[in-house]
Amino acid sequence: MSLDDWKLLAAQKAMTFVEPRMKLGLGTGSTAAKFVELLGVEVAKGLDIICVPTSEATRKQAEALGIKLTTLDEQPFLDLTVDGTDELDEELRLIKGGGGALLREKIVATASESMIVMADNSKQVDKLGAFPLPVEVVPFGLKATEKMIEMLANEAGCNGELKLRMAADGGVPFKTDGGNLIFDCHFERIEDPESLADALHIIPGVVEHGLFLGVADAAIIAGPDGVKVYEADYDIEV
Ligand code: 5RP
Numbered sequence: 001m002s003l004d005d006w007k008l009l010a011a012q013k014a015m016t017f018v019e020p021r022m023k024l025g026l027g028t029g030s031t032a033a034k035f036v037e038l039l040g041v042e043v044a045k046g047l048d049i050i051c052v053p054t055s056e057a058t059r060k061q062a063e064a065l066g067i068k069l070t071t072l073d074e075q076p077f078l079d080l081t082v083d084g085t086d087e088l089d090e091e092l093r094l095i096k097g098g099g100g101a102l103l104r105e106k107i108v109a110t111a112s113e114s115m116i117v118m119a120d121n122s123k124q125v126d127k128l129g130a131f132p133l134p135v136e137v138v139p140f141g142l143k144a145t146e147k148m149i150e151m152l153a154n155e156a157g158c159n160g161e162l163k164l165r166m167a168a169d170g171g172v173p174f175k176t177d178g179g180n181l182i183f184d185c186h187f188e189r190i191e192d193p194e195s196l197a198d199a200l201h202i203i204p205g206v207v208e209h210g211l212f213l214g215v216a217d218a219a220i221i222a223g224p225d226g227v228k229v230y231e232a233d234y235d236i237e238v
Contacts, residue, residue: 003120006222010118011035013220013227014082020048023075025108027083028055028101031118040065054108055101056177081112085119086131092232097134097210100176114217121223129190134210135183145205152199160186
């Protein structure tokens with residue numbers, strides 16, 4: 001089986017948590033896209049749900065599938081967000097933002113009663129950080145913000161190169177749906193994610209970072225051992 005098959009298996013399992021009339025947050029990325037695809041099939045059969053997408057890409061996909069969409073302005077509280085992740089550890093702490101949607105993903109997940117992440121087992125790690133941590137920043141004062149991230153991350157025990165993310169064609173910097181830029185921070189190991197998150201939050205030019213701490217309630221992991229559901233022990237049962 002390929003990674004793609006495992007992503008599909010995880011998305012199929014996530015579908016079992018969806019109930020009629022739920023208000024759902026729809027994640028971003030290739031795993032989330034599989035979930036949205038499956039959701040579209042059920043909607044075509046009559047499933048009644050309403051969703052908030054976490055990116056323009058997901059919005060377009062959901063619209064094309066005839067999934068009813070709303071906004072957090074109309075529905076500020078959601079039942080469940082289903083999303084992918086770039087890394088997760090045993091405590092269900094995540095690194096997200098590989099697809100550049102971390103800000104909307106965090107806003108939508110935080111507005112939800114619960115969040116489920118789906119992943120193939122290659123995303124499970126002992127320590128977060130091998131996947132470069134995305135940090136979304138405003139364009140104004142970019143160099144000053146970069147230096148501040150380096151300094152404060154260093155005080156939080158993290159060192160490594162910061163790379164400004166470039167668009168797929170490589171010619172210009174990548175822009176998020178909110179018009180911001182992303183530094184991918186190659187820290188390799190994040191010993192204390194909470195301290196790093198606190199440090200990043202005090203930098204004015206930082207809009208948000210890709211550490212999702214205490215946000216995911218459950219993780220669906222698919223791999224050679226089958227599909228497993230892990231629940232965080234800090235929150236509600238899903
Ligand atoms: C996008 C994300 C994605 O959830 C993350 O990058 C995982 O993507 P994929 O399912 O394609 O591996 O955080 O901002």
